[in-house]
Amino acid sequence: MRAFISFFARLPRASSIRAQCSVVDVSRSSIGRSASIRQHGVHQPTLRPLTAHQARHYHPSLFRNDEPTIYALSTALGRGAIAVIRISGPACRQIYEGLCPxxxxxTPRHATLRRLYRPHVAPSPSTLLDSGALVLHFPAPNTVTGEDVLELHVHGGxxxxxxxxxxxxxxxxxxxDTSSSSQQAIRYAEPGEFTRRAFANNRMDLPQIESLGETLSASTEQQRKMSVRGTTSSLAARYERWRQQLLQARGELEALIDFSEDQHFDESPAALCASVATQIRRLNVQLDAHIANAFRGELLRNGIxxxxxxxxxxxxxxxLNRIVGRDAAIVSHEAGTTRDIVEVGVDLGGWLVKIGDMAGLRKAGLVGSDVVGAVEQEGIKRAKQRALESDVLIVVQDxxxxxxxxxxxxxxxCVDAGTSVVVAINKTDKLPEPHAISEWRANIRSVxxxxxERAFFISCREGTADSAPIDKHKDPGNIQTFLRGLLGTFEDITAALVPDAEPDPSVWQESLGAxxxxxxxLSDCxxxxxxxxxxxxxRDTDPEESASSPPQSTYALDAPSDADETDNIDIVVAAESLRLAAESLARITGRGESGDVEEVLGVVFEK
Known part of the structure; x- marks a missing residue:
């Protein structure tokens, strides 16, 4: 049967159809279509015009000569030693001849020193633009945009x-000269247009482009590692493998729909559906890990x-002052000094961390001679809410x-909600007895x-702001030990989850960049x-059966022993679900056919 499916899947590609010299897309008929067209047992392919993006994807040479040549300043605005101007398009040679008569x-990919002059006038000192610019030419198609690229490295004034x-x-x-051959459209590039052309000419895929934007905005070491891993094409290749797997499974089910009356199949419909469902459950395990890692990647991207x-x-x-290494918050012996949340962002060991110092919690009413007023009560309310919304909670205890x-x-x-909680027992320099530390450990574990291992005994009085950078050899007040434990917590909540059956855990690091x-x-898929x-x-899986199955599997499927049980299987709906799942994966890479792909591309490229 699989050999027959393989032959059937090749039919649309084998018929390279052109209608009146227009580019068309050849695709299979929609599943479940009541008015199926048949001729000699084979569907006629459905023809529909390609969009400009699809035509450029299938035929890279189309429209390339009609594209205007674009240029832009690639380095940051302002004064500098060198400024790089990038030009992409068919008019690169014409621009060079105008500037360097x-x-x-x-020579391609060789830096050449040139003087730049105003075009269409005789070279002279009065028309000189730059006395020494490096010019590099990169011929298509092996360039960043897939087109001819010219770079001008000029003085940065x-x-x-x-x-x-x-x-x-x-x-x-x-x-x-009014001839059309001498007229070349040259304009300044729109935001993200160089990247858009790289995507249109298959030089980059959409996940790579999104990672490129994160690479340019990375401010910490962990953000850099995550973005650099995403600039490779392996993540998009994985999504494409999953899509191809779904398309193959969909083809097998559609063959049952289209040819069940005309052909003899080695497998019964129930057995075939059971085989496909086994593959889908394995794919669900990988999807669950990718989705969970995407949430963890948000902590690296947006900050913990x-x-x-x-x-x-x-x-x-x-x-807080010891962690950030400066006096970010007011320290006073007066209770209730901090009323609102003091938010401080810091690069802590390579992680972007947003630390919130909040009002101390105490019940409303009289506490000694102090009255908890309305402002402090609001601060306490906000402190509780901020604690519940945090990724890591540091409980500071006297x-x-x-x-x-x-x-x-x-x-x-917070512990019950799954928040990572770290306890810092402060003012240990005032502990009356040494065995009090053991009592505190037991109390923290029980209460x-x-x-x-997440309880640390520190003294902010003995520690100084200068000790905030981690130093294993110098640790006054155990501040360094506390920071190392805090970084260990960050590593735990941002490490990539790896399915048990995955032979290579390193490949899952890339899923953090989703x-x-x-x-x-991925959730839609x-x-x-x-x-x-x-x-x-x-039907849904029995709860007792699901208890013994892997946690990622919500449904179980066994091949029915009785042929009558196949009446419960809706193959048409099943095939449609596979089509929608494959389309969700195609939209990730930007190669899908859904109507919102162009809108998605516009948003991504401008970033």
Missing amino acids: SKAFP PAIVRAVLAAIPQCASIPG SVALLGAPNAGKSSL ATTEMDPEVTATARQ LGVPT TERQRLL RSHLEQFLIAVQG
Whole structure:
């Protein structure tokens, strides 16, 4: 049967159809179509015009000569030693001849020193734009855009850059020559247009482009690692393999729909659906890991939210100052000094961290001679909310006092919600007895449910701001030990999840770079695959059966022993679910046929 499917799948590609010299797309008929067209047992292919993007994808030579030549300043605006102007398009040679008259065209990929002049005038000192510019030519198609590329490395003075940029469009035509062959459209590039052409000419795929934008905006070491891993094409290749797997499975089901009456199949419909469902369940395991890793990648991309929780005067502001290495928050012996949330962003060991110092938690009413007013009550309310929304919670506890019930209750809520909780027992220099540390460890484990390895005993009084950078040999107040433990927590919550059956864990590091757009499309694909399993199963899995199955598998499918059970299998709906799932994966790479692909491309390229 699989040999027959392979032959059937090749039929549309084998018929290279052209109608009235127009480019058309050959595709299979829609599944479940009631009015199927048959001729000698084979569907007639459906013809529809290609969009400009699809035509350029299938026929890279189309429209290339009609594209205008674009240019832009590739380096940042401002004064500098060198400024790079990039030109892409068919008019690169014409622009060179206009700026460098009577000079031989440079050897491809060799830097050549040239003087740049205003075009269409006799070279002279008065028409000189730059006395020494490096010119490089990169011939198509092995360039960043897939077109001819010319780079001008000029002196970085703002006046020189402006003069050269103004001279480039003047090379579009020769004065007095009105022939169409001499007219070349040359204009300044729109935002993201170089990248758009790279995508249209198959030099980059959409996940690579999204990672490129993150590479340019990376500010920490972990962001750099994540973005660099994403600039390879392996992530898009993985999505494409999954799509091809779904298309193959869909082809097998569609063959049952189209030819079940005309052909004899080795497998029964129920057995075939069971075989496909087994493949889908394996794919679901990988999809679940990718989606979970995409959430973890958001922590690297947007920053890890950390909240400091504790009672008044526990030392939260002092600890914040030790972590960031400067006086970011006011430190005072007066209770309730911090009312609103003090947010500080810092690069901590390569992770982008957003630390929030909040109001100390205490019950409303009288506390000694202090009154908890309305402003402080609002601060306490916001502190609790910020703690529940954080990725990592640092509970700061005064070693000389008992744990406040408000702090304990809020911290316990965070533990139950799955938030990573770290406990910092402060003011250890005032502990009366050495064995008090052991008592605190047991108390933290029993009351908060936090492992003892995440409890650290520190002294912000002994630690100084200069000790904030991690130093294993110098650790006053155990601040460095606390920071190392905090970084270990960051590593745990941002490490890539790897399925048990995956032989190479390193490939899953790339899934951390999946963007929110990719994650949403992966979730759509996952939901369509669940609909497929429902269609072929006909009922949800029994809860007792699912308890013994892998956690990623929501539905189970066994081949029915009785042929009558195939009536519960809706093959048409199952095949449609596979089509929608494959389309979701195609939209990730930007090669799909859905109507919103062009809108997605516009948003991505401008970034």
